[in-house]
Amino acid sequence: MSQPAQKQDKKPVYKPRPISGYPEWLPEVRLVEQQWMDDIRNVFESYGFCNVETPSVEELDVLLAKGETDKEIYTLSRLQADPDEDKDARLGLHFDLTVPLARYVAQHFNNLVFPFKRYQIQRVWRGERPQKGRMREFYQADIDVINVDQLPLHFDAELPAIMYRILTGLNIPPIRMQINNRKILVGYLTALGVSDITTTTRVIDKLEKIGEDAVREQLQSEAGLDNTQIDKALELAKINSADASFADAVRALGVTSEMMDEGIAELSFVMEHLQHLPEGAVLADMSVVRGLDYYTGTVYETRFIDDPDYGSICSGGRYDDLAGSYINKKLPGIGISIGFTRLFDRMVDKDLLDTGRKCPSDVLVVLPHEDRRAEVLKTAEELRARGLKVEMFHAASKLKRQLSYAERKGIPYVWFPPFEDGNPHEVKNMEKGVQYNADPSTWLPERGE
Amino acid sequence: MSQPAQKQDKKPVYKPRPISGYPEWLPEVRLVEQQWMDDIRNVFESYGFCNVETPSVEELDVLLAKGETDKEIYTLSRLQADPDEDKDARLGLHFDLTVPLARYVAQHFNNLVFPFKRYQIQRVWRGERPQKGRMREFYQADIDVINVDQLPLHFDAELPAIMYRILTGLNIPPIRMQINNRKILVGYLTALGVSDITTTTRVIDKLEKIGEDAVREQLQSEAGLDNTQIDKALELAKINSADASFADAVRALGVTSEMMDEGIAELSFVMEHLQHLPEGAVLADMSVVRGLDYYTGTVYETRFIDDPDYGSICSGGRYDDLAGSYINKKLPGIGISIGFTRLFDRMVDKDLLDTGRKCPSDVLVVLPHEDRRAEVLKTAEELRARGLKVEMFHAASKLKRQLSYAERKGIPYVWFPPFEDGNPHEVKNMEKGVQYNADPSTWLPERGE
Numbered sequence: 001m002s003q004p005a006q007k008q009d010k011k012p013v014y015k016p017r018p019i020s021g022y023p024e025w026l027p028e029v030r031l032v033e034q035q036w037m038d039d040i041r042n043v044f045e046s047y048g049f050c051n052v053e054t055p056s057v058e059e060l061d062v063l064l065a066k067g068e069t070d071k072e073i074y075t076l077s078r079l080q081a082d083p084d085e086d087k088d089a090r091l092g093l094h095f096d097l098t099v100p101l102a103r104y105v106a107q108h109f110n111n112l113v114f115p116f117k118r119y120q121i122q123r124v125w126r127g128e129r130p131q132k133g134r135m136r137e138f139y140q141a142d143i144d145v146i147n148v149d150q151l152p153l154h155f156d157a158e159l160p161a162i163m164y165r166i167l168t169g170l171n172i173p174p175i176r177m178q179i180n181n182r183k184i185l186v187g188y189l190t191a192l193g194v195s196d197i198t199t200t201t202r203v204i205d206k207l208e209k210i211g212e213d214a215v216r217e218q219l220q221s222e223a224g225l226d227n228t229q230i231d232k233a234l235e236l237a238k239i240n241s242a243d244a245s246f247a248d249a250v251r252a253l254g255v256t257s258e259m260m261d262e263g264i265a266e267l268s269f270v271m272e273h274l275q276h277l278p279e280g281a282v283l284a285d286m287s288v289v290r291g292l293d294y295y296t297g298t299v300y301e302t303r304f305i306d307d308p309d310y311g312s313i314c315s316g317g318r319y320d321d322l323a324g325s326y327i328n329k330k331l332p333g334i335g336i337s338i339g340f341t342r343l344f345d346r347m348v349d350k351d352l353l354d355t356g357r358k359c360p361s362d363v364l365v366v367l368p369h370e371d372r373r374a375e376v377l378k379t380a381e382e383l384r385a386r387g388l389k390v391e392m393f394h395a396a397s398k399l400k401r402q403l404s405y406a407e408r409k410g411i412p413y414v415w416f417p418p419f420e421d422g423n424p425h426e427v428k429n430m431e432k433g434v435q436y437n438a439d440p441s442t443w444l445p446e447r448g449e
Numbered sequence: 450m451s452q453p454a455q456k457q458d459k460k461p462v463y464k465p466r467p468i469s470g471y472p473e474w475l476p477e478v479r480l481v482e483q484q485w486m487d488d489i490r491n492v493f494e495s496y497g498f499c500n501v502e503t504p505s506v507e508e509l510d511v512l513l514a515k516g517e518t519d520k521e522i523y524t525l526s527r528l529q530a531d532p533d534e535d536k537d538a539r540l541g542l543h544f545d546l547t548v549p550l551a552r553y554v555a556q557h558f559n560n561l562v563f564p565f566k567r568y569q570i571q572r573v574w575r576g577e578r579p580q581k582g583r584m585r586e587f588y589q590a591d592i593d594v595i596n597v598d599q600l601p602l603h604f605d606a607e608l609p610a611i612m613y614r615i616l617t618g619l620n621i622p623p624i625r626m627q628i629n630n631r632k633i634l635v636g637y638l639t640a641l642g643v644s645d646i647t648t649t650t651r652v653i654d655k656l657e658k659i660g661e662d663a664v665r666e667q668l669q670s671e672a673g674l675d676n677t678q679i680d681k682a683l684e685l686a687k688i689n690s691a692d693a694s695f696a697d698a699v700r701a702l703g704v705t706s707e708m709m710d711e712g713i714a715e716l717s718f719v720m721e722h723l724q725h726l727p728e729g730a731v732l733a734d735m736s737v738v739r740g741l742d743y744y745t746g747t748v749y750e751t752r753f754i755d756d757p758d759y760g761s762i763c764s765g766g767r768y769d770d771l772a773g774s775y776i777n778k779k780l781p782g783i784g785i786s787i788g789f790t791r792l793f794d795r796m797v798d799k800d801l802l803d804t805g806r807k808c809p810s811d812v813l814v815v816l817p818h819e820d821r822r823a824e825v826l827k828t829a830e831e832l833r834a835r836g837l838k839v840e841m842f843h844a845a846s847k848l849k850r851q852l853s854y855a856e857r858k859g860i861p862y863v864w865f866p867p868f869e870d871g872n873p874h875e876v877k878n879m880e881k882g883v884q885y886n887a888d889p890s891t892w893l894p895e896r897g898e
Contacts, residue, residue: 016556022504048810048840055471078576107465127527154843361497391497394603
């Protein structure tokens with residue numbers, strides 16, 4: 001520093017531009033995003049789930065423990081690293097919140113109470129080539145329950161109920177949750193004599209995307225199924241029901257399998273305990289497979305009813321072995337994740353957000369003359385003490401200018417403290433254009449604001 | 450996937466350990482951290498500040514625009530990058546929230562309303578060698594006001610009032626904010642004939658840390674001051690006052706300077722408009738310099754009254770030129786930042802946090818028999834609908850086990866729905882050990898819980 005009041009004489013050196021794949025919102029959009037996150041958090045907590053945050057990074061050994069190398073991991077390096085230093089810097093940004101959860105549970109095992117019910121709302125990073133709907137940095141909102149040895153079926157029904165409540169509270173187009181149990185499909189295929197279960201389920205998972213003909217072709221060419229097996233597999237995949245009646249339809253296919261029966265019983269329990277949700281909220285759907293290998297029971301997907309092709313916005317399932325890579329315990333779990341930014345970005349993109357205000361303020365208190373500053377400050381404090389969000393205008397200037405500021409920021413009320421001692425306070429409802437006397441110790445915004 | 454019910458037969462491959470410099474909390478500590486963040490956010494918003502989040506990364510051109518290369522920037526690389534790709538991937542994690550703010554304001558200039566009042570609570574990263582109190586990933590909570598051309602002095606007084614309210618609400622040891630104005634020191638030194646202002650202020654900034662003798666020595670050897678200049682400089686640095694009376698003491702030193710007078714007038718305004726704060730809350734303190742070059746007026750530091758050597762936990766100041774590197778506008782601003790994680794970590798370290806609960810639940814509803822599940826679910830939903838945070842026990846089992854779960858999680862109330870139709874509901878206050886009849890449609894936790 002040489003001159004505190006230096007002149008602005010240098011030219012800009014760099015014109016900032018958006019970074020592809022890294023979304024950023026204007027304040028009025030961020031205000032809605034915060035409201036969404038608050039709503040999600042409130043529902044998670046209303047079911048007693050605790051919050052966890054993990055560091056943005058994990059050791060690469062952790063990120064790669066399950067052999068997943070398709071997640072386009074970002075690694076960190078120091079810009080001015082000592083030449084002999086980088087060997088210890090084996091850190092990468094997490095690409096989901098499940099790997100960090102597994103590491104967290106293993107690391108803090110002795111300090112957690114099980115069943116461990118946690119939610120986690122954090123950014124994750126994937127170094128993908130950016131394209132529409134694919135982001136490099138985005139929020140996920142995850143909820144998981146982990147237990148030791150056995151995990152009660154209760155949670156298989158509670159988690160979708162939680163997510164349904166959240167999603168229908170967010171002012172997004174109508175959604176439906178589709179639920180299946182992988183034991184049904186795997187037991188069924190095994191009883192049919194199918195040997196390559198992994199490939200077969202992977203192909204069936206593409207039914208909606210590539211259509212029946214292509215699936216038939218791939219089931220034959222890639223998974224080695226014969227025509228009878230293909231017919232039977234597709235018959236199963238077409239079964240769905242809004243209640244537990246899918247069970248009869250599955251059994252009517254005439255295939256018997258112990259594992260399949262176990263899956264039917266589990267899914268029936270889940271569907272029965274979701275019957276308090278509105279009609280059409282959930283669907284038992286035999287076509288839902290989920291690509292991820294580690295799911296072993298209940299699986300979930302969630303789609304817009306009028307826009308199913310956008311794909312699942314909230315997915316998950318049950319897994320038998322959360323943290324076997326890190327700890328010698330059997331830790332079964334179940335989890336669902338909202339692709340938060342992917343969903344939010346879709347609403348921004350379709351102009352479906354209600355973005356009125358540019359700031360959280362309820363009230364702007366005007367400053368009529370400089371010599372009323374103490375009075376104005378007192379009024380603002382009085383309103384704040386009663387829980388209102390209050391800006392005090394920053395400099396005495398024309399009222400028109402102060403009102404225009406409130407208008408441009410979307411502040412719904414402008415407060416006029418007495419311009420002279422003894423006069424009453426007044427408040428103006430900016431939307432209605434109505435102004436009236438008000439007492440700062442009792443006034444409240446009108447209902448419905 | 451081959452077998453949904455696979456056995457746990459593989460051994461752990463990796464024992465997770467903490468990553469140095471990346472703090473992570475147990476759920477009961479995170480619960481308090483969330484409460485802190487909520488409190489901070491609520492105060493920021495009660496003054497009408499809007500929230501902004503920027504991506505975790507900026508282009509390196511942006512991070513390096515001010516020539517700051519001492520911030521140990523982390524850069525990103527893709528683990529499996531195409532060989533010809535890395536040239537475009539010039540991204541680094543942000544090391545503070547001011548550089549992103551400058552870029553944000555320049556980039557979105559036409560869509561913002563000025564004065565632009567924003568808060569930002571995000572993680573920042575610095576690839577420092579980890580040591581006590583130095584973290585590689587930590588939260589900052591920043592508040593800034595940016596305007597075009599001129600920024601009213603109003604904000605110089607409002608910002609410390611906001612921060613004082615926040616810090617005294619956080620249940621931390623008593624703090625005091627020290628405020629100065631760099632125009633006083635710079636004007637004064639210039640009038641004394643000091644030529645190397647930058648070095649001189651940098652040395653004076655170390656007064657508290659290295660003591661008067663060392664400062665004298667360095668002012669001579671490094672800044673080239675003579676004995677008279679050194680005496681005069683130290684005389685100024687010793688002046689402080691809880692109100693605007695510092696002005697008389699400064700003027701009594703007999704040095705005259707227009708810039709100094711400007712600084713005195715500004716700081717007097719700030720102190721006068723902070724007199725509504727409790728006694729001892731703020732101190733006009735001529736020894737406060739702040740090392741950063743870009744401050745040009747008011748500067749702030751905040752220390753624990755009983756532990757000043759821990760250094761400043763909340764600092765900032767006024768700058769003339771926020772975004773001159775990115776836009777051809779004069780954008781003066783003022784900001785203060787809480788070193789959130791550094792402060793929180795200190796409280797964890799000193800065992801000063803009140804960490805009672807391991808989850809947010811107010812109530813655990815017990816499940817006495819499997820055939821009461823629907824009844825229990827209904828009770829839990831009824832309590833939730835009234836705003837309570839409610840867990841339903843996940844499986845019918847011995848009451849002792851269910852009560853023990855509540856105890857270990859720190860859930861304050863256990864709810865007993867009727868074990869048979871027609872019987873009353875009961876609730877148990879776990880801390881007091883008292884159990885009584887209660888109606889789920891009207892019951893509330895007792896006051897003071």
